[in-house]
Amino acid sequence: MSDKMIESNPKELVRLFEIINxxxxxxSLEFQIEGQADPLMGMVDEKIIPEFYEGDGTGAAIVLELGATTFSFEIEKHKFSKYISEMQFxxxxxGSGYAVWFNSGVIPPEGISIAKQ
Structure with missing residues (x-):
């Protein structure tokens, strides 16, 4: 799938997570550590709550609450990409030494259309 990924930006990804909601x-999530064949961590079918944190001198970040777990990704230290298929995101x-993959459940055509605008 990685050859279909398109470079993105933090605000666009937050928007995609909002469309999921x-x-x-x-x-679902897979947390992949560089050099390891299997994911370090996986989560399946959880509600996601995104927030774009502008920062107060400490730098902007995307904060994602996935189920009972919260992740924070500093904007300057990460690269962001997306792929929008006919049914999901x-x-x-x-980041340095790892990649975190998020896959949405099924998104209806209306949601896909909104995401592609």
């Missing part, structure tokens, strides 16, 4: 879908956030 808007249409009542869920998200794939989102990747890459």
């Amino acid at each position: 808007q249409f009542g879908s869920t998200c 794939t989102i990747c956030i890459v």
Whole structure:
């Protein structure tokens, strides 16, 4: 799938996560450590709550609450990409030595259309 990924930006990814919520879908996660064949951690079918944190001198970040777990990704230290298929979103956030993959559940055509605007 990585050859289909398109470079993105933090605000766009937050918007995609918001669309996931808007249409009542869920998200799954794989936390992949560089050099390891299998993911370090995985989560399946959890509600995701995104927030774009502007920062107060400490730097901007995307904060994602996935189920009972909260992740914070500093903007300056990560690269962001996305893939929008006919039925779901794939989102990747890459930091030094790791990549975190998010896959949405099924998104209806209306949600896909909104995401592609």
